[in-house]
Amino acid sequence: MLDAIIVGSGINGLSAAALMGSKGKKTLVLEQADAFGGAIRTQEVTLPGFYHDLFATNLSLFAGGGVMAALKSELIAHGLEFVPSSKPYCSVFPDGKMIGVVMDRNQTELNIAAVAPQDVQAWKLLTAKLGVLAPHLFPLLGAELPSVAAVKILIRAWRVLGTSQLLDLVRMLLQSSRAFTDEHFQSPEMKALAATWGMHLDYGPDISGGALFSFLESIGGQEFGMVLGKGGAKVLVDALCAVINTQGGELRSNTRVEEILIENGRAVGVRTSTGEIIKARAVIANVNPALMPNLLAGKEVSGTENAPEIEKLKDFRPGLATMMIHLAMDQLPQWVNEDARSFNYVHIAPYVDEMALTYAHAAAGKLPTNPTLVIGQPTVSDPSRAPEGKHILWIQVRVLPLEITGDSAGSIDGKTWDEIAEVYADRIINNLESYAPGIKSHILARKVLSPSDLERYNPNLIKGDSLGGSHHPAQFFFLRPMPQWIRHRTPIKNLYLCGSGTWPGGGVGGGSGLMVAKLLS
Numbered sequence: 001m002l003d004a005i006i007v008g009s010g011i012n013g014l015s016a017a018a019l020m021g022s023k024g025k026k027t028l029v030l031e032q033a034d035a036f037g038g039a040i041r042t043q044e045v046t047l048p049g050f051y052h053d054l055f056a057t058n059l060s061l062f063a064g065g066g067v068m069a070a071l072k073s074e075l076i077a078h079g080l081e082f083v084p085s086s087k088p089y090c091s092v093f094p095d096g097k098m099i100g101v102v103m104d105r106n107q108t109e110l111n112i113a114a115v116a117p118q119d120v121q122a123w124k125l126l127t128a129k130l131g132v133l134a135p136h137l138f139p140l141l142g143a144e145l146p147s148v149a150a151v152k153i154l155i156r157a158w159r160v161l162g163t164s165q166l167l168d169l170v171r172m173l174l175q176s177s178r179a180f181t182d183e184h185f186q187s188p189e190m191k192a193l194a195a196t197w198g199m200h201l202d203y204g205p206d207i208s209g210g211a212l213f214s215f216l217e218s219i220g221g222q223e224f225g226m227v228l229g230k231g232g233a234k235v236l237v238d239a240l241c242a243v244i245n246t247q248g249g250e251l252r253s254n255t256r257v258e259e260i261l262i263e264n265g266r267a268v269g270v271r272t273s274t275g276e277i278i279k280a281r282a283v284i285a286n287v288n289p290a291l292m293p294n295l296l297a298g299k300e301v302s303g304t305e306n307a308p309e310i311e312k313l314k315d316f317r318p319g320l321a322t323m324m325i326h327l328a329m330d331q332l333p334q335w336v337n338e339d340a341r342s343f344n345y346v347h348i349a350p351y352v353d354e355m356a357l358t359y360a361h362a363a364a365g366k367l368p369t370n371p372t373l374v375i376g377q378p379t380v381s382d383p384s385r386a387p388e389g390k391h392i393l394w395i396q397v398r399v400l401p402l403e404i405t406g407d408s409a410g411s412i413d414g415k416t417w418d419e420i421a422e423v424y425a426d427r428i429i430n431n432l433e434s435y436a437p438g439i440k441s442h443i444l445a446r447k448v449l450s451p452s453d454l455e456r457y458n459p460n461l462i463k464g465d466s467l468g469g470s471h472h473p474a475q476f477f478f479l480r481p482m483p484q485w486i487r488h489r490t491p492i493k494n495l496y497l498c499g500s501g502t503w504p505g506g507g508v509g510g511g512s513g514l515m516v517a518k519l520l521s
């Protein structure tokens with residue numbers, strides 16, 4: 001008898017399987033797609049020899065997380081190789097200015113001083129603040145919420161930091177990116193540099209809760225750099241799958257689970273789309289919580305004390321959508337400020353007010369005129385992803401409507417992504433021209449993945465939400481995904497939830513897979 005069936009082979013499902021396997025548990029991973037890894041996938045989607053990370057690229061969360069710590073030697077033995085970057089990101093601005101954040105603190109301060117000398121001191125203070133808070137924040141991100149362990153971490157933090165510093169942290173957790181950056185910086189450039197990280201998640205500058213990400217990610221880049229997978233992020237997926245196979249676990253692609261089988265209030269197995277019934281002692285769903293009602297449709301869940309409120313999960317809200325534009329290039333973009341060519345990520349927001357407009361337009365269903373762009377230049381640190389002398393580039397567009405009702409610029413008609421994805425991608429490339437003149441003439445081939453394409457690859461990315469559910473405060477921390485479904489347990493015995501829709505949320509850290517594996521090992 002299998003110890004667990006894992007529905008979905010995202011980073012959390014694979015992490016759970018590998019960790020359980022390391023404790024001698026027998027698992028079976030069932031994946032509906034033709035490849036494992038969910039939102040981690042590397043593929044030659046433009047030209048032969050150009051290996052694009054279709055979705056996630058930055059593996060820093062995994063490299064510094066608990067799954068890596070637990071399985072490091074096995075993963076490395078099965079091919080996992082990271083490429084670190086000490087030049088993680090920069091922001092470029094319409095007037096040609098640029099601020100780059102590098103792992104050398106002095107150099108970062110010089111870079112800031114060149115554009116915003118009045119903000120160097122604030123940056124130094126925030127760097128020091130991360131040093132003080134990190135020993136309390138990072139353990140919290142790795143703890144079940146709510147839990148006794150989390151309370152202990154908070155008590156320890158209170159003892160070390162004192163009441164006022166702890167309340168200061170709580171205040172930051174509730175702040176918007178705009179409030180946070182206004183409080184610390186004076187220049188529009190530094191405010192934008194930090195607030196753009198909120199846009200990576202679903203925090204427009206005026207959404208409460210965005211400050212934490214603006215703080216952690218902007219300063220964290222300087223402190224920890226960025227980590228990519230050698231040859232593509234897929235190297236991580238391949239290593240995890242190889243570890244699972246070596247342990248005697250099994251993985252099946254092209255196998256969609258239609259139903260989670262419940263008997264006497266307990267999960268006992270699954271039914272696949274071909275009608276196959278597979279039994280196990282437990283079921284772990286690496287599935288967006290909003291999709292769980294489909295897998296549990298019509299279930300009478302008896303014998304549980306609390307009503308399961310399965311239908312309630314349909315209220316779990318997606319974050320705004322994303323588009324990915326993948327380019328095969330004959331050279332790196334000729335950024336107006338050529339230093340930008342050496343960074344892994346180039347951010348174009350450009351300023352906080354534009355981010356706010358973009359967010360408001362997208363939330364109201366309008367295609368943004370000048371959306372925030374995250375441009376990935378992975379070949380800067382990993383040339384193996386393209387033929388010699390050539391490059392790949394991806395452009396992540398933040399943020400886009402879940403349902404299109406119109407165009408803020410008034411020039412694009414069409415209400416579905418299948419109709420307008422290419423023409424909207426043209427707008428994005430045109431916007432880039434003023435930051436990197438001539439970029440169009442260096443594109444050898446392109447592949448546009450619209451929000452609808454994202455969902456076709458991976459149903460967890462509902463309407464193109466890259467986060468597997470909004471991270472706004474009402475769905476985050478101890479409320480993720482819903483009050484009745486917290487701590488990776490469910491109202492149904494032997495049914496567990498992991499994935500970015502559960503705490504600690506999106507990203508390739510594998511944290512929720514680790515937490516579920518602990519529950520079952």
Ligand SMILES: Cc1cc2nc3c(=O)[nH]c(=O)nc-3n(C[C@H](O)[C@H](O)[C@H](O)COP(=O)(O)OP(=O)(O)OC[C@H]3O[C@@H](n4cnc5c(N)ncnc54)[C@H](O)[C@@H]3O)c2cc1C
Nearest residue numbers: 008010012032038039055056057058257466499500507508
């Ligand atoms: C475009 C994009 C860029 C990103 N960039 C980064 C980045 O650089 N760094 C970072 O840390 N994070 C990034 N993220 C976020 C990160 O990739 C995801 O949060 C994370 O990979 C999600 O992992 P997961 O465990 O939730 O599972 P998922 O990746 O959602 O995978 C779940 C799997 O379950 C399968 N599945 C669902 N239902 C069923 C079913 N009924 N039967 C069988 N299989 C099923 C799906 O097909 C999927 O393969 C990005 C995401 C996107 C979309």
